[in-house]
Amino acid sequence: MTLPTVEIRDHVAHVTLNRPDARNALSRAVNEELRRLAAVLGDDPAVRAVVLTGAGDQAFCAGADLKERKGVPASEAKPYIDAISGAIDAWARIPKPTICALNGAAYGGGLELALACDLRLIVEGAELGLTEVRLGIMPGAGGTQRLPRLIGVAAAKELILLGRRISSERALALGLVMAVVPPGGLGAAVDGLLGELAGCAPRSLQMAKAAIDRGVDVGIDEGLRIERQCYDVTLFSEDRDEGLRAFAERRPARFTGR
Numbered sequence: 001m002t003l004p005t006v007e008i009r010d011h012v013a014h015v016t017l018n019r020p021d022a023r024n025a026l027s028r029a030v031n032e033e034l035r036r037l038a039a040v041l042g043d044d045p046a047v048r049a050v051v052l053t054g055a056g057d058q059a060f061c062a063g064a065d066l067k068e069r070k071g072v073p074a075s076e077a078k079p080y081i082d083a084i085s086g087a088i089d090a091w092a093r094i095p096k097p098t099i100c101a102l103n104g105a106a107y108g109g110g111l112e113l114a115l116a117c118d119l120r121l122i123v124e125g126a127e128l129g130l131t132e133v134r135l136g137i138m139p140g141a142g143g144t145q146r147l148p149r150l151i152g153v154a155a156a157k158e159l160i161l162l163g164r165r166i167s168s169e170r171a172l173a174l175g176l177v178m179a180v181v182p183p184g185g186l187g188a189a190v191d192g193l194l195g196e197l198a199g200c201a202p203r204s205l206q207m208a209k210a211a212i213d214r215g216v217d218v219g220i221d222e223g224l225r226i227e228r229q230c231y232d233v234t235l236f237s238e239d240r241d242e243g244l245r246a247f248a249e250r251r252p253a254r255f256t257g258r
Contacts, residue, residue: 053190242256
């Protein structure tokens, strides 16, 4: 079993699903490793952003490893379901900016994993879909909750209830991804996003993400309280002082995350 690989460079953790001959399917071992990595990278002060992609050029992730689960009775399937939902929930809780570089198709749990990231780029020609209803089940690792929050209820129902696979262009039109890039251009597009993130204060990014994630499902008054709470964390930081100095001196800021 090949587990995801990790490479950390320039304060960015690059995580790669590494089962290209299995279309990077999510086995129980892979899910457990993704869960572990989410916790480790989320707590590592040297890591300021995380990029997730898949090996090969056929699929980002085909979803759950159905070959592994074949023959497992429904009464014994709970550990598999818990593993995949636990991994995806852990990825959504990473406090730093996360980028999903969809190098190929993403179905079922693979798309649910992508939905747990903050920013998504997709290579031209790749398909996406939550097709579980065509297998006699339904999305069970966040798809029915994260997708409508991202693209709206009507569009989410179209994709989920019909089990549709959509093109990269349709995904862009729906707002499911932020950009479609030509084959071979995914790395450069990710580097461009990382360059933009590098110009922002790490603590500011974490607090802004926290304010959005914690405030999106509450009333406006509570959301504003959360926003102010997160803002105050940045107000007394060294990076705030550096940002003001850099602005006054007309130079790029040198943020340290403190």
